[in-house]
Amino acid sequence: xxxxxxxxxxxxxxxxxxxxxxxxxxxxxxxxxxxxxxxxxxxxxxxxxxxxxxxxxxxxxxxxxxxxxxxxxxxxxxxxxxxxxxxxxxxxxxxxxxxxxxxxxxxxxxxxxxxxxxxxxxxxxxxxxxxxxxxxxxxxxxxxxxxxxxxxxxxxxxxxxxxxxxxxxxxxxxxxxxxxxxxxxxxxxxxxxxxxxxxxxxxxxxxxxxxxxxxxxxxxxxxxxxxxxxxxxxxxxxxxxxxxxxxxxxxxxxxxxxxxxxxxxxxxxxxxxxxxxxxxxxxxxxxxxxxxxxxxxxxxxxxxxxxxxxxxxxxxxxxxxxxxxxxxxxxxxxxxxxxxxxxxxxxxxxxxxxxxxxxxxxxxxxxxxxxxxxxxxxxxxxxxxxxxxxxxxxxxxxxxxxxxxxxxxxxxxxxxxxxxxxxxxxxxxxxxxx
Ligand code: S3P
Numbered sequence: 001x002x003x004x005x006x007x008x009x010x011x012x013x014x015x016x017x018x019x020x021x022x023x024x025x026x027x028x029x030x031x032x033x034x035x036x037x038x039x040x041x042x043x044x045x046x047x048x049x050x051x052x053x054x055x056x057x058x059x060x061x062x063x064x065x066x067x068x069x070x071x072x073x074x075x076x077x078x079x080x081x082x083x084x085x086x087x088x089x090x091x092x093x094x095x096x097x098x099x100x101x102x103x104x105x106x107x108x109x110x111x112x113x114x115x116x117x118x119x120x121x122x123x124x125x126x127x128x129x130x131x132x133x134x135x136x137x138x139x140x141x142x143x144x145x146x147x148x149x150x151x152x153x154x155x156x157x158x159x160x161x162x163x164x165x166x167x168x169x170x171x172x173x174x175x176x177x178x179x180x181x182x183x184x185x186x187x188x189x190x191x192x193x194x195x196x197x198x199x200x201x202x203x204x205x206x207x208x209x210x211x212x213x214x215x216x217x218x219x220x221x222x223x224x225x226x227x228x229x230x231x232x233x234x235x236x237x238x239x240x241x242x243x244x245x246x247x248x249x250x251x252x253x254x255x256x257x258x259x260x261x262x263x264x265x266x267x268x269x270x271x272x273x274x275x276x277x278x279x280x281x282x283x284x285x286x287x288x289x290x291x292x293x294x295x296x297x298x299x300x301x302x303x304x305x306x307x308x309x310x311x312x313x314x315x316x317x318x319x320x321x322x323x324x325x326x327x328x329x330x331x332x333x334x335x336x337x338x339x340x341x342x343x344x345x346x347x348x349x350x351x352x353x354x355x356x357x358x359x360x361x362x363x364x365x366x367x368x369x370x371x372x373x374x375x376x377x378x379x380x381x382x383x384x385x386x387x388x389x390x391x392x393x394x395x396x397x398x399x400x401x402x403x404x405x406x407x408x409x410x411x412x413x414x415x416x417x418x419x420x421x422x423x424x425x426x427x428x429x430x431x432x433x434x
Contacts, residue, residue: 003414004387005415010253015256020246022046026237028096030205036228039229040077044233051099062085062087064084078230080228084110108134108161121392125347137161137190138162140156141155172317180220185225195218197317208231245398245399246260246301247299251279252306258301259300265285265297271311271318271319279309283299284299306330308330308337321395325399327360327368331403339377362387363404366378383408384407388404390412
């Protein structure tokens with residue numbers, strides 16, 4: 001792909017139907033958990049994108065049979081909960097925080113050594129948030145910079161892990177999931193308490209494997225697992241974090257009308273629907289259904305006049321990955337939008353608060369102020385054409401492309417990172433403008 005991608009302003013609105021690609025979080029978990037079973041699991045609508053392919057390669061390196069029947073369909077078969085094998089070389093998690101953090105939880109109780117590496121972005125991201133609680137359970141995990149950064153080596157604990165109650169300082173499904181997965185192998189129940197409830201895909205998918213967690217408020221408890229029975233099939237719903245770009249584009253580009261097919265609408269993920277509706281967006285859910293323990297629906301969005309809004313820490317886990325594109329919606333709304341409690345954005349694939357401020361202010365000078373954990377977006381600021389940088393962050397690239405589409409176009413430097421979660425993004429953007 002070219003080093004700079006030119007995105008034109010949409011002349012006549014966006015129209016059409018989009019089949020939303022598989023959910024990234026659920027795709028990761030489908031391969032990981034299937035690799036811990038001992039019978040084949042047929043996975044459909046798998047997200048064929050770099051992050052989830054990193055997980056598939058990781059599970060293969062640990063001895064699971066992973067066979068792709070097509071880009072989005074695969075069969076995974078492991079050797080049981082205690083059947084993972086020592087990898088013959090270093091495992092590369094690429095750009096994927098989910099792969100690395102959940103795998104630390106799965107590998108901490110195993111009787112062999114694994115070393116992880118990843119790309120430049122993943123080397124900068126905080127891993128102490130997972131290593132610290134796993135170490136409290138008795139795991140032996142070593143990383144650069146006082147056990148907080150890649151490269152990371154997980155060595156045999158030499159004993160069974162201890163169950164514990166962990167009060168997590170962050171609402172993070174990656175932290176929660178790593179601890180719960182390690183807790184399956186522990187000697188007593190393990191509880192994770194979060195400040196706010198994060199996405200619950202791990203808990204829901206474990207049920208399909210016969211493992212039930214108990215939930216009380218923001219606490220989740222798992223008991224030591226005796227039997228782990230894989231389902232025959234897992235169907236992955238579409239990713240609301242990918243649908244988010246079309247939800248916003250459909251709402252802000254005048255004259256647009258889009259139908260988004262098969263969007264996962266798990267309530268721990270639908271913060272963007274609440275925020276866009278509060279801003280005045282015309283969004284309607286159709287054909288609501290439940291598949292494999294996860295809610296899904298088709299979503300119709302039509303262009304409307306949006307107004308600014310405010311939201312904070314409480315809703316943050318339900319829309320954490322959508323902040324960059326919600327900021328785009330806010331830029332095209334009337335009045336200011338104030339986002340607080342968003343400090344976690346500073347430790348995503350890039351520092352997204354800084355990236356949003358720097359790039360939005362190139363396209364709409366004076367539009368964004370970033371604080372330590374906040375953003376103020378001045379809606380209605382005049383938007384111009386400019387060159388912008390993706391920071392090799394997929395969600396920044398897609399958000400800036402939508403900003404350019406709704407505004408005056410954008411020349412996007414390093415656009416290819418969309419392959420992390422949405423390889424068909426630019427093609428779909430073009431198709432919707434025909
Ligand atoms: C994810 C959890 C979130 C999210 C990430 C995927 C997951 O991260 O931002 O894209 O699949 O568990 P945190 O758990 O760090 O908030």
